[in-house]
Amino acid sequence: MDTPSGPITFFDVETTGLTGQDRIVSLGLLYIDDVERLARGERTGEGVHLLFNPGRASHPAARKVHGYRDDLLALQDGFAAHADDLGHYFSHHGLGVAHNLSFDKRFIETAFSEARRSPPRLDYHCTMLQHRRAHGANSGLDKVLLQMGMPPRSGFHGALTDAWFAMAVFCWLHGWPIPKVDDIPRLEPTNMRHTAEPIRPAKAAVVAPASVAPSPPVPAEWSPAFAAAREALWPLATLLMHIAHADGEVLQAEVETISLLMHTVLAGTPGGSSVSEEQDLLASLVALRPNSDDLDRAAFEVMQSAHLKQAVAGWVRALSFADGENSPAENRAILDITERLRRARLALAQH
Numbered sequence: 001m002d003t004p005s006g007p008i009t010f011f012d013v014e015t016t017g018l019t020g021q022d023r024i025v026s027l028g029l030l031y032i033d034d035v036e037r038l039a040r041g042e043r044t045g046e047g048v049h050l051l052f053n054p055g056r057a058s059h060p061a062a063r064k065v066h067g068y069r070d071d072l073l074a075l076q077d078g079f080a081a082h083a084d085d086l087g088h089y090f091s092h093h094g095l096g097v098a099h100n101l102s103f104d105k106r107f108i109e110t111a112f113s114e115a116r117r118s119p120p121r122l123d124y125h126c127t128m129l130q131h132r133r134a135h136g137a138n139s140g141l142d143k144v145l146l147q148m149g150m151p152p153r154s155g156f157h158g159a160l161t162d163a164w165f166a167m168a169v170f171c172w173l174h175g176w177p178i179p180k181v182d183d184i185p186r187l188e189p190t191n192m193r194h195t196a197e198p199i200r201p202a203k204a205a206v207v208a209p210a211s212v213a214p215s216p217p218v219p220a221e222w223s224p225a226f227a228a229a230r231e232a233l234w235p236l237a238t239l240l241m242h243i244a245h246a247d248g249e250v251l252q253a254e255v256e257t258i259s260l261l262m263h264t265v266l267a268g269t270p271g272g273s274s275v276s277e278e279q280d281l282l283a284s285l286v287a288l289r290p291n292s293d294d295l296d297r298a299a300f301e302v303m304q305s306a307h308l309k310q311a312v313a314g315w316v317r318a319l320s321f322a323d324g325e326n327s328p329a330e331n332r333a334i335l336d337i338t339e340r341l342r343r344a345r346l347a348l349a350q351h
Contacts, residue, residue, distance in 0.1 A: 003174070007094035008035040009122065010170070012162035013107050014066035017059035018283035024079055024107050025058065025066045026051045026189060028160030030167055031089050038167070041177035048089065049160040051189035052079045065252070066158070075193045080115035082191070087112075090120035099141050099166045100256060101126030106279060127169040128256070134173060138318050140256035141165060146324050148172050150181060153252075160185050226266075226277055233265050233285060235308060238298035239337050240319045241288040246333035250286060253322040258285050261315060299340040303348055312341070 011029040016022040032038060032045035051068065053076040058066070090096065090108065098104040101124055112119055132139040135147070142153055145165065153165070161184055168179050237258060244254045259282055266278065290298065302308040316337065320330045 003039075004035045004095050004125075006035060007031065007033045007092050008038070009089045009092075009094065009096045010163045010167040011089075011096060011098055011104060011108070012159045012166060013104050014159050015062060015107055016054045016056055017062045018279060018286065020280050021056075022059070022062070022107075023054035023056060024052055024111050025054050025062075025068060025073060026159045027086070027108075028158060028163040028185075029086075029089055030160075030163050030185075035095065038171055039174070039176045043179060043183065046089075047160060047185050047187060048086070049158065049185075049187045049189045050082055050086075051076050051192045052082070053077060061250075064249075072193075077191065078115075079111045080117075083112060083115040083117045087117055090122055091118060093121055094123070095125055096120065096122030097125045097127060097166055097170055099127045099144075099162070099169060100259065101128070102278065103259075125170075127166055127173065130173050131169065132260070138253075138257065138322060139260065140253035140322050141169070142251075142253045142323055143321075144169055148178065150178075158189075160187055226281075229265055230281055230284070233262060233281075235298040235301040235305075236261060236312060236315055237285045238288055238290045238294055239302070239312065240315060241285070242290050242295055242337060243316065243319050243330050243333045245289060246329040247327045248329075251323050253324075254319060255282075255286050257315075257319045257322045258282065260318075295337070295340055296344070299337070299344040300348070303341060303344040 009029055009031050011027065013024045013028075014026045015024055026049070028047075028049045030045055030047055032043075037043070037045075051073070053073050055078065057070045058068075058073070063069070090112070096105075105124055109119055128139045128141070128144075131137075131144050137143070137147070141162070145151065145153070145168075148169070150168065153161070164179070164184050172178050240258060240261070241250070244250045244258075262278065262282055262285065288294075302312050316334060320326045320334060
């Protein structure tokens with residue numbers, strides 16, 4: 001992108017889940033009134049970290065990410081109580097930046113709409129897409145941080161921390177001085193009613209183990225072309241989620257790999273797709289828990305498609321190294337997939 005000018009807002013949201021019915025739990029943002037300050041290595045600006053009552057329970061997996069119990073969230077104000085104050089940061093005709101922007105932007109716009117406030121007027125920019133265009137590599141946030149020479153996120157991290165990481169990635173991609181890790185904000189939500197402590201998991205995850213409920217059915221309002229895209233995604237997504245579940249949980253970086261796969265396929269979908277459809281589709285893919293029959297069917301579909309046969313190795317490699325390492329459990333899952341693909345190839349050769 002061209003060198004930006006004017007004010008800039010880096011932001012991130014944590015939510016009750018991934019679907020179009022989920023809502024914001026917390027929002028973190030860093031506002032700098034002149035982006036040229038970043039280019040000079042200055043960080044002077046405003047930080048905001050707020051907690052909300054989302055009006056619904058969090059998915060168990062989402063709760064492991066944001067760390068707040070439903071009974072605590074029920075005591076907080078809703079987003080509408082803070083919409084006017086937040087409008088200052090989203091209506092200044094400047095630049096709004098997030099990593100995996102489509103996710104955060106969709107929830108922000110929905111929250112302002114439900115609060116009956118004017119929609120944000122920012123020009124948006126996604127650091128994940130900028131990294132992908134510049135480096136053509138896995139663009140999950142933890143993977144990018146490793147590439148930058150920074151430690152990946154670990155343990156509990158909130159919306160303000162991830163907004164700070166988006167700022168760090170933005171500076172790195174522009175060749176500007178990168179903020180120091182010691183400068184990561186530790187500000188708890190300033191509006192939180194302290195009646196209980198947030199849960200602080202040892203490892204952030206976005207999909208819980210086997211207790212997670214099955215994915216919702218495909219919404220009836222999806223367009224035929226978009227439903228067809230889901231069918232095209234199923235074989236590879238099934239194999240990739242087998243690897244993702246191998247070590248007991250699905251990490252944010254692995255979800256971002258599935259999101260990248262989804263957007264790669266959707267890029268060829270006639271007529272495009274809505275953000276709501278994309279979020280619901282991503283949720284349904286991430287919720288896949290393939291059994292042995294699913295894996296065999298997926299292997300056969302892959303081996304019957306020249307395009308999928310060519311693509312499968314690259315996507316398996318991207319998923320297995322999404323969090324910066326390849327665990328023994330993931331290696332076993334990869335060997336299992338390799339064997340199923342081999343059997344499918346031999347069976348097809350005999351017909």
